[in-house]
Amino acid sequence: MIARWIIASCSILLGLLTFGSSQIIDNFEDIQGPYCSDIGCCLNRTDSCSKPIIGTLCYCDEFCDRHFNQDCCPDFWAVCKGITTTTKKPFTTTRPPLPPEPETLYSCDHNGVRYPIDTEIVDNCNTCKCELSGNDAIFRCEQNICLISPEIISDVNLNNRQTWTASNYSEFWGRTLADGVRYRLGTTKPHKQVMLMNSVKRYYDPHLLPIQFDSATNWPRFIFGIRDQGWCGSSWAISTAAVASDRFGIMSEGFESVNLSPQNIISCARGSIPCEAGPLDRAWNYVRKYGVVDEDCFSYTGSSESKCPIKRTTTLSSANCIPPKYSNRTELYKVGPAYRLGNETDIMYDIIRSGPVQATMLVYHDFFSYSRGIYRHTDLSLSHLKGYHSVRIVGWGEEKTRFGLQKYWKVANSWGTKWGEDGYFRIARGTNECEIESFVLGIWAKDLIS
Ligand SMILES: *[C@@H]1O[C@H](CO)[C@@H](O)[C@H](O)[C@H]1NC(C)=O
Ligand SMILES: *[C@@H]1O[C@H](CO)[C@@H](O)[C@H](O)[C@H]1NC(C)=O
Ligand SMILES: *[C@@H]1O[C@H](CO)[C@@H](O)[C@H](O)[C@H]1NC(C)=O
Ligand SMILES: *[C@@H]1O[C@H](CO)[C@@H](O)[C@H](O)[C@H]1NC(C)=O
16 A cells, blocks of 8 residues: 555656656566566456566556556556557657757847847947857947946946936937047047136135025026037037026126027137037137127027028127117127136135136046936946036035035036936036036126116
């Protein structure tokens, strides 16, 4: 009884493992000899109707032929059922493996999907083509460094090790870092001679500067919003027009609140190639000497095709602009000479007195994925490619972080409002992070009409 129970259990187990009982029959079958032919075939379950076999018992009763616990003697089938070994064999043979389909021999895998030879797929900023390589087929990809790097994003966000977080931007996905540096920035490094420019002297008590300040809160009606420069290296003109616009509004106390045209500078300033990086002194000198019209009159195209329709025009009416509503201005908008601000507190003092300032910063790979928080450059990129960009510092503040109290600048970027903190970013203050404090400019709006 016990032996039968054990072998039955084992058979069940083996049967399950082999998806049937054929294995057992085969095993017993190999052991030739007279079993059922000796003891005869028994009806129903007859435990005594058995013979020893490899240390256990085999049976010649009807019960042995039950699914999952076959413990029939090797000759049970032939003797009791009249089935010969050969007719039984087909049950025991396993299906031969199918020959590989011809196309799977030469196809490439991408995330578990197979693609035929010559297929092209796009992986972020790289195109990959399925090509033969020896006895295999593999995707060969371009080796561009992409503007959005999933590795940088996950490394920045890992365990909140940074004071800022990173995210993916669909606008940047699929583009190369080289494209980003060329067409999302657009300010040339200030020329050595320009860098020699002295900073203005300011007299104030730095202790009286507030802990936090935001131009947009202080002058809600005069601070212009966030632009999107598109894929056009024009930050040199955009930041200039933005700072000049804000200051026209602030200095005229609203009478001359105007959104000045960066396209006017891009298309008309001598030496400018539309959508290629330019120097800030060119932008300021142009606005100072010739003046510019407003955005409605000459709107931003963000394209490399551009003509200057208002060459040598000095009045708004000859430039076909709609005259401003609140002032009696007839001339184009001009500024005084730009002045340089030498250190952190001077910058703060100038902002609180006169409005946003223009700053030049060095942009590294990780900055493109900035999402929120206080930015500090990390060394996570595989690339050393970087470029200069100009932006508008609108305020400052302090924030408690897990690394202690952190001082920051609040800065307007020109990558649209979906980027960063509604188009703004915050960056460490007082440590010349990304050179942002090295070349900061302010201007005076000129010939204000009131
Ligand atoms: C034994 O088997 C026969 C025929 O297979 C059947 O009629 C009978 O009821 C069975 N007896 C028992 C006790 O199961
Ligand atoms: C980033 O965004 C793009 C477009 O929305 C998407 O196709 C891509 O899969 C995203 N990448 C990552 C790593 O989330
Ligand atoms: C910044 O420069 C001014 C002079 O323009 C000076 O009075 C002030 O102490 C300086 N501040 C710092 C933080 O160095
Ligand atoms: C504009 O000019 C008119 C007429 O010369 C004058 O009455 C008005 O006060 C001026 N407006 C402003 C805002 O200067």
